[in-house]
Amino acid sequence: MLERSMDQTGAGVNHSTMGNPDNSPTNGSASFASGSPHVETAHPVPRPSLPVNPLAYTDSFERRHIGPSPEDITQMLALLGFKSLDDLIEATIPASIRMSRSLHLESARSEYELLQELREIAQENQVYRSFIGLGYYNCITPTVIQRNILENPAWYTQYTPYQPEIAQGRLEALLNFQTMVTDLTGLEIANASLLDEATAAAEAMTMSYGVSKTGSRAFWVSAECHPQTIEVLQTRARPLGIEIVIGDHRTFQFEQPVFGVLLQYPASDGAIYDYQAFCDRAHAAGALVTVAADLLSLTLLKPPGEFGADIAVGNTQRFGVPLGYGGPHAAYFATKEAFKRQLPGRLVGVSKDVHGHPALRLALQTREQHIRRDKATSNICTAQVLLAIIASTYAVYHGPQGLRQIAERVHCMTGILAEGLHKLGYTLGTEPYFDTLRVTVPEGKAKDIVRRAHSHHINLRQIDDRSFGISLDETVSSDDLIALFQIFAGEQIAHFTPEDVLSHCPVPCLPPPLSRTSAYLTHPVFNSYHSETELLRYLYRLQSKDLSLTTAMIPLGSCTMKLNATTEMVPITWAEFSQIHPFAPLDQTRGYQRLFEQLEEWLAEITGFAGISLQPNAGSQGEYAGLLVIRQYHESRGDRHRNVCLIPQSAHGTNPASAVMAGMQVVAVACDRDGNIDLADLKAKAEQHRDQLAALMVTYPSTHGVFEESIREICSLIHACGGQVYMDGANMNAQVGLCRPADFGADVCHLNLHKTFCIPHGGGGPGMGPIGVAAHLVPFLPRHPLVSVGGKEGIGAVSAAPWGSASILPISWVYIALMGAEGLRRATEVAILNANYIAKRLENHYPILYKGKNGLVAHECIIDLRQFKKTAEIEVDDIAKRLIDYGFHPPTVSWPVAGTMMVEPTESESKQELDRFCDAMIAIREEIREIEAGKADRQDNLLKNAPHTVFALTTDEWSHPYSRQRAVYPDAWTRENKFWAAVGRIDQAYGDRNLVCTCPSMGAYS
Structure with a gap:
């Protein structure tokens, strides 16, 4: 096997002197080196030999990705007492699960040719101007932030800051994020980000349920909330026995007891309501109030903490983070200090070091899932650190005045649009607005407006047959407004310009009860770095405090901190991937659809599963989604009583937390002295709970880092008792190309793309945790309310966007395509x-x-x-x-x-x-x-x-x-x-x- 790969990869050749075997300089290089026009050589320079196929690229990504050289591999094998990698693998992986064939994947390609191919795929996407809103906005990523954070491996290859002494830079940036959120929301404490707005709202619901004393199992949700948020709430509520009640805050009088409420601010259609009286009624009824608030609007609007909110959630995407077809983006979660120990996710706090100097670290870490396990209040173990850092740095760069000016311009442009539409005879909502208008159109005219919008390469939100939503953002221009006037003018001609409208109408302003009067972002960090020079120096000061893969190996067990190659990262900032709204029409995203289809096929082949869902946007979300799929499968067969989940004591802490969230009862299984699952205990527990057994959660190779010999027997045992096998894919880097979870009995597996498949950890996020399922579970893959995805009997959405954090999926696509079947296998072997x-x-x-x-x-x-x-x-x-x-x-x-x-x-x-x-x-x-x-x-x-x-x-x-x-x-x-x-x-x-x-x-x- 070693010889096979050496031949294929050009091993044994000194690549630094390829084409020049004796390492002598060529005539050209000798001339430049000596400074003379010609230097005689003692021996003629040999002609470089042509590759076997001169028409094919010879550059091998595999040898750049894999660290040890062929000579190193030989020496390492000798130390271990093996002659070849084949011998090592035969001695390591049980023969009963080893693959007898190579993966059916395309051959590896060079970095150059693959980027050309991906560029062609990207160009199948059409980048329209999207005024759809629904919590997603185009924005301007300052180039100093794009180049020095988003595209900088010193930031995106960092690990979660569990070792704070070497993570002070990103911890400071996250402390900035928390400060930004608390200031803008008017609340006392905020975490270091969550996955997206919808899951943040779901976390607010479960936290409210945990602290409420009403005894109610009902959670009231405003019909004015974003539809994807309502869907994720319903998905999360169902297994917990929580009832979602949807209604109008203007008429709901709390006759029905509820433990919490959720409001949208501004509402999904743009209307701004004064929620003070409603919050008072909610508190009188013992309910906690959560407000999903647009962060930019809070520079002008009264913050939620000042009108009675107990919790505020939302998305910071419009603070400089590209749309990315849905993610990754950093959600925020803020609440009162009284709830600090119930706060989900990570929390950065200020402490001191041994010298008495201020120092930052993750606070209250006893809330982490590996400590509390099935008692954890959340399974969230991933923040969106890289994106939160971008958002907080956006606020640092612009400062309070700059953010307010951006918000005022967006509000003013929306006002100009409103006046122009009035001139054209359209009816708008009567409530105040910030950046979004609801426009009522004559019956039968909607299709014409959609057609004209598309002719201008513009997307609008069609709310129903008689109304549209138009959401503006910081990128909107006068030309955009002219195009919108033309779209709604139809057969008419709009005889006015935005400048005409502005000259005859006052600048819109918000009524006093809704206007913000309190200060925000007063800390010096938000008032010191507004020039590029100062911001650049600040970012490099922070960067120098953090150890990343640019410094040294990060040898973290179970976290797979491998190379995040530059070629894999390049496409994420291409406009065709980064500037597309998650709810853009599918015919504008054919490139994305092609990439998704190929990636799903490749992951299915790698794992052996029949179906893949790319929706879960973190490993914890993948666990949760996979267990819900199992739950839905049992329910479809009338087995609603199957709710016991067996979990080895060595499992990742998110496993039991996810099982509880999925409505399951956790039963722990012992491990033997060798770290394997104790088969006797497993058999006893499986038999004891045979009639209620829903699933076994197992990590493979084991959490103790060993290939358990009895994995097939374990899976068969669970199946015989009527259960399903969920495999935690955290250790998939030991399997790719050598064995496949579906082949040895797993029914579901989540894949940490931020581990095995090269998406960077980003200092603790982003992550992606798609799931693979066996054929009988494909009908239950997660759906989405706004885009047709998932199975016919699928579980509800688990993420706000239909394909999770879509913009980072090209990273894994590039990695698999560059490595090919042989390269992936070789990576696992090494x-x-x-x-x-x-x-x-x-x-x-x-x-x-x-x-x-x-x-x-x-x-x-x-x-x-x-x-x-x-x-x-x-x-x-x-x-x-x-x-x-x-x-x-x-x-x-x-x-x-x-x-x-x-x-x-x-x-x-x-x-x-x-x-x-x-x-x-x-x-x-x-x-x-x-x-x-x-x-x-x-x-x-x-x-x-x-x-x-x-x-x-x-x-x-x-x-x-x-x-x-x-x-x-x-x-x-x-x-x-x-x-x-x-x-x-x-x-x-x-x-x-x-x-x-x-x-x-x-x-x-x-």
């Missing part, structure tokens, strides 16, 4: 090789906790560090922080086993980088031995004081019993390329006791 190489190099220094039948691991390994607490008073966190001094992001800490590290190197890392990591771990082991031997103090040592900062190094006093040099330059690499932690060890408990979740005063940093 991922397994790299993990076993690390395990082998470290096994004489640290115990490797779990191994398979032949003493091998899958694509990750668990290093057991628990003994050091007894021998040297060293905790796992001490080793993690010391790794920062060596220039590494620590691996996954204390999960799935407390006191351990889970290491996943991925196939993208070179042998040199793997050795550097192993050398660092071995050196740290020697530092621990010094403590064990009494040569180093048990409390004042290199590990307990890590990470060491510039401040610690340059302070006048150095009282530690080791040198500054050992502290900050522990090996030669750190002298060449030192990454400095921005702060010292952070006091987590202090921050939770003194919770501050918005930007502190600048004096705090002095």
Whole structure:
């Protein structure tokens, strides 16, 4: 197998001298090097040999994606005692599940030719001006933000900021986001973003239900809310037994008890209502009030917190984030401080480091699903960090005055449009508006208006047969208004221009009860960086505080931090992908549809499943959607009583949380001493709950990083008891091209495209978690209220947009197309090789906790560090922080086993980088031995004081019993390329006791 791949990829050839075997300079290069017109050579320059097929591109993406060279692979295999990758894989993966054929995928293509092909696909999309609204708006992404954040790998290749000492830059940007949201909504606390507006509203519903004391199971929703939000609420409510009551806030009198209400502000058709009296009635009835508010409008409108809202949710997309056919975008969630411990998602808080300096970290982390599991109030473990950073930086760049000017211009342009439509004889709503008008048209005229709009390359929202919605945005121009006048003028001629309208009509203004009078964005960060020079420097200051893949390997177990190649990333900012509204007509998105169809076919072939849904926009959403599909399947067969979900104790924490959200009862299954599912316990639990068994959730390879030999038996056992097998796809990077979940018995599997298929983690989001299902479950795939997707008996929408975060799907499409069947298989083989190489190099220094039948691991390994607490008073966190001094992001800490590290190197890392990591771990082991031997103090040592900062190094006093040099330059690499932690060890408990979740005063940093 090694020989096979070496032949295919050109292995064994020195690519730096291809076409020039003896490494001698060509005539041209020699002339330039010497500065003379001609240099005689002792030997004639050999002619470069032609490739086998001179008509085909020879550039191989596979060798750029896979880190170890063929020579490195040979050496690594030798250390492990294998002659070939084939031998290694045969010894690692059970023969009963290995594929006997290659994947049926197209051959790999070069980066150049693939981008040409993708450009052709993109051009099948038509970029119309969309005035559809429904919570999505075109906007202007400042180029300084696009180039230096969205297109910058130093931002998009970061991991979730669980190691805050090396994540201070993005944590500050997220603190800016939280401050922006609390200021604009008038509420006290906000999280670091959610997935989209609809799921944020669903989180508000479940939070309200959890804290309400009414005893009601009814949630009231205004009919004026966006239809996709109502649909997601109904999907979320159904398995929880919550009743959704839809009505008109002007007539609802709370005769029926409800635990909460949801209002849209402005309403979906643009009307702005004074909700103060309604909120008072809701509170009198014991209900919590959630307001879905447009963030830009809140620069002009009274904020929800000032008229009685308990929770505010919404989308920050129009703050500089492209439409992207639906995502990814950062939703926001704000509430009162009294509910801080019920707040879903992540929360950035201010604490202090060991030196007493302010430092940021994720606060109240006991809310994380891996701690609370089936007691968690939410399964959300993904923020939309990269998009939240773009949105908050947009606010930093424009500042309060700039945002208000944008809002005032949008409002003014909407007023001009309203006056022009009045002149043309159209009837508009009587309520105040911000950016959206509802236009009533004569009976039978709607089709003509749609036809004329399309002739102008404009999309409108057709609300019904007699009315349209028109939503303007910051990109709207005078020419756009002229085109809209012509569209609605029909056979008439609009004898006026926007300038004429403006000169004869006053600038529209909002009535005093609705107008904002309170200040916002007063913190210096929103008032200091309005020139590009200053913003650029600010962004680079933040960037320098964060460790990303641009710095070093991020060897996080279960998180697959692999190469996010530039070629994969390039298309996401193409207008044909980024500037399309999620509810644009399908005939304008043929390129997207073609890409979706191909990606679904490829993922189906890779997994063995019959159907794929691309709608879930995070791994947690994929889990949830997959379980709802199983639930719907059982209900379709009359098995409504099947509600028990078996989950191994080693499972991801989102698994039990998702099961509870899907209305299931979680029953834990034990693991044996080798980390595998305890078959005896599984059989007993499955038999005990045979009549109620709905599903088993299983991660494969196991959460402990091992290919369980009994996986087929496990799946058969569940099927025999009438249940379905849900496979968590977090570890799919160990399977692609070698085995397929559907082939060995899984019925559903979610795929983390932000892991296995190269979508970047973006500092903690975006993510994508599509699901694959077996043939009998295809009819139940999720639908959408505005676009025809999913199965005939499909579950309701789980995301606001029909294809989730569509604009990042080209990343995975490019990755699969560039690698081809052989490249994908080779990537998996090398991922397994790299993990076993690390395990082998470290096994004489640290115990490797779990191994398979032949003493091998899958694509990750668990290093057991628990003994050091007894021998040297060293905790796992001490080793993690010391790794920062060596220039590494620590691996996954204390999960799935407390006191351990889970290491996943991925196939993208070179042998040199793997050795550097192993050398660092071995050196740290020697530092621990010094403590064990009494040569180093048990409390004042290199590990307990890590990470060491510039401040610690340059302070006048150095009282530690080791040198500054050992502290900050522990090996030669750190002298060449030192990454400095921005702060010292952070006091987590202090921050939770003194919770501050918005930007502190600048004096705090002095």
